Amino acid sequence: MDRADHLRDQPEALSELWPRARVIVLDNSGNALADDDGSLRAPLGRELSDGPGGVGAAVFLGLAADGQAWFSIDAELVAFDAPRRVDLRSAAGHWPLLQASVFAQARALQHWRSRHRHCGVCGGEVASARAGWQGRCGQCGTEHYPRTDPAVIVAVSDGERLLLGRQAGWPARRYSVIAGFVEPGESLEQTVAREVLEETGVRVRSCRYLGSQPWPFPSALMLGFAAEAEPDEPKTGDELEEARWFTLDEIHAASARGERAATGEPGDDDGPLLSPSISISRWLIEHWRVAAQARAGR
Structure with a gap:
């Protein structure tokens, strides 16, 4: 997707694109309108002409590789309905990459706009500008932009x-790598060391950046690291219910279980489960597993 920033200040060009553009429609809960089979129902702009919303009320998301424009709009602004609503986590695991990416982008912007309707400087009402990518206070003129919260997520190994670790509210037996938000005045490397120590009591010696993933639940950007640490005994506090070291064999067995939840029926394997495949957490775990197998000559 080409986000085509240069078109955000060109309302006439956007109006020309609108009739043939695809529009993802989101309800008040941030779910997308979908067909009976759960696939995205994205009408053309010209199919939404009967409602109070139009190109002026929509957010311009960009241009696909074939040149088709994509917009998003709130369902309350259009006379359009669909048999199902699909949440972003479900869509990320089943929809084509372009559609899932469009949904993530639209959902993050909807969340920002719904929670930044008034200026933090003077309290004045904020109006949408630049095709939904800027807020402008009508009272003091302050400009506001979509918020992204940086967070580190790290695969920590003692070699x-x-x-x-796992949080108390997660599905039974599910474990993930360690994560936490970056604080003001802190480097990413400092965040890695601080968060791992605070959550598990394990001391990080070094770390390196591996990759990132937008995580619009509601507005995080996950920055993935691999870290080497001392073989300290994990100690949890308020954030984690449990944290522990896993051997390569244990990670391999957990990976083989997939993402299913426990059924509780006799004979069900009650071993640990890993993060969903859509998450950078699972990617970091698999990255460590493959590297560890190579080192072990397996």
Whole structure:
């Protein structure tokens, strides 16, 4: 997707694109309108002409590789309905990449706009500008932009094992790598060391950046790291219910279980489960597993 920033200040060009553009429609809960089978129902702009909303009320998302424009709009602004609503987590696991990416982009912008309707400087009402990518206070003129919260997520190893933790509210037996938000005045490397120490009591020696993933639940950008740490005994506090080291064999077995939840029926394997495949957490775990297998000559 080409986000085509240069078109955000060209209302006439956007109006020309609108009739043939695809529009993702989101309800008040941030779910997308979908067909009976759960696939995205994205009408053309000209199909939404009967409602109070139009190109002026929509957010311009960009241009696909074939040149088709994509917009998003709130369902309350259009006379359009669909048999189903699909949440972003479900869509990320089943929809084509372009559609899932469009949904993530639209959902993050909807969340920002719905929570920044008044200026933080003077309290005045904020109006949408630049095709939904800017807010402008009608009272003091302050400009506001979509918020992204940087967070580190890190696969911590003592050279032989991988450190995983779980929160009390997660599905039974699910574990993930360690994560936390960046604080003001802090480098990413400092955040890695601080968050791992605060959540598990394990001391990080070094870390390196591997990759990132937007995580619009509601507005995080996950920055993935691999870290080497001391073989300290994990100690949890308020954030984690449990944290412990996992051997390569344990990670391999957990990976083989997939993403299913426990059924509770006799004979069900009650071993640990890993993060969903849509998450950078799972990617970091698999990255460590493959590297550890190579080191072990497996």
